[in-house]
Amino acid sequence: MIRRGVLLVLGAVWLIPVYLLLVNAFRPSTEFDVSKIWVPDPDFGFIDNVRFAWDAAGLGPSIGSTLLYSVASPAIAVVLGAMAAYAIVVLRLRAGFWWFILLFGGTIFPTQMLLIPLFLGYSSADLYDRRLGMVLIYTAVCVPLAALVLRSFFTGVAYSIYEAARVDGASIWRIFWRIYLPLAVPALGAVLILSFVFVWNELLFGLTLSQGETVRPMMTALLSLSSAYAGSTVPVVLAAGLVMSLPTVLVFLGAQRIFARGLALGQF
């Protein structure tokens, strides 16, 4: 009983920011007043707020790019990671363990150690402020987790499946594409979700490697929207933040169990 009470009180405290976010994101931006933030406004201004953020602050153009980055990069990374894991575990790649260390070692570098050379290199290779450049870096960052998870997954698949398919004359590419990849769908799903959330929420690469309204990811757009000089009001910024958080909140709530498993494998 006491446990439940403590949890309820603490949970209520935790919900205060959520309440403030909702109330003020739904308030018409002309009605905003710092002294009245606690009381909901009878007028519904959410749609207008989002529309303003969408048009005036350039959230619209960047949503397409963000979707591209957060879907394409994890998808490519998962295939590349699965291919590497297949090579190491099933095809018995020579020095396979070191290949794995090489791939997984990619996760230990702090982003700060990568930014400057990437920025300089992208500028000279004409990848700066291009969608291709953003897809490339996000893919590379997502590969290690995919390799890690799929390596342990493929280790659990009976080797006789591979041998039998070889005897039947299937090429190694066909075995990968038609047998191993479909088998790994649950693992692939977990990695895809984690990578999607990571790329969707990412700010630092976007800030450093892109600039234009159509290329930069949405978190960067939100940042410039929230800076004082953008001339936007608090309800507009909050509405934009709310809209941009919805996909990850929904994915997260829908896949809590997958998340827990993914987290157990290494926080991303």
Add this chain to the structure above:
Amino acid sequence: MSVATATPTRSPAAPAAGGRAGQSDPGAPWGALGFGSPGALGVLLLLYAPFLYTVVLSFTEYDGLTSPQWVGIDNFTRFFEDPAMGTSVRNTLMWVVGTTLVPVALGLLVALLSFGIRGGTLLRLPFMLPYALSGAGLGVIWGFILQSGGAANDILGALGLPGADTSFLLEQPWNTISMIVAWTWQQTGVNTLFFLVGLQSIPKEPLEAARLDGATGWKLFRHVIWPLLAPLTTVVVGLALVASLKTFDIVWVMTQGGPGRNSETLAVTMYRDAFVAGEYGYGSAVAMVLTLTTGAVTLAYLRRQVKVREDLS
């Protein structure tokens, strides 16, 4: 790079293996190379190469226009003499202490309270929601709550507590402390999740035995559950440690390290020196300091933990 290299290496892999069918299995050596290299190449080109180049750049002076000038360890001596460095290191330390203690402790508390009671999932929901927010989203919400005369001031005023007139984001050290509060709001949920996994894996027998011996509440926790959770706690604190040393998003969105530079963390200092001031050599040196600190702290922490456990056993 990974995309570009994937296509050409992929297609020869299949015929090569097809031609060798039955010969070199289980080896398929060329096929294996073809499958392994696209991912490895991407990681090498986009993660390893930049990392190494940052190491080189940290010993140079480079403005991005003229070629880099070798200056030895000048960047590092400059860093340690820079007055802004003191603030930055102090703030980073506050982040480390604050975020390894508070969200982890609260996460453990929520996990313990909600474990095994009916409706536990529902009662945990408020703590789980914020975790899905991005650092930028978090910064936007809490920037609004903490603004001068905003919600935080209202609450403190209504409760009759001091701080109703504090401009949380403008005054040192309140800006760092209040950002740690925001971070705690977000991170408690994930720590709860970790500890729940841990609690589920605790074997039932020692708990039953302790209960039979009359241990309840605090005693049960202190002498039975806490020691059993210790390995997991090590991991959770370790992760919080590494994350806190690299804190960037929330600070950049809420204060941009200001006012002046007084809420900067090392990660923010690095970004500002490199991309606002355009000093790529010096920025690389700050990135190096950040990385070496993270590595050293993590190593020291893990070694201490291992030692403590050996002493116990």
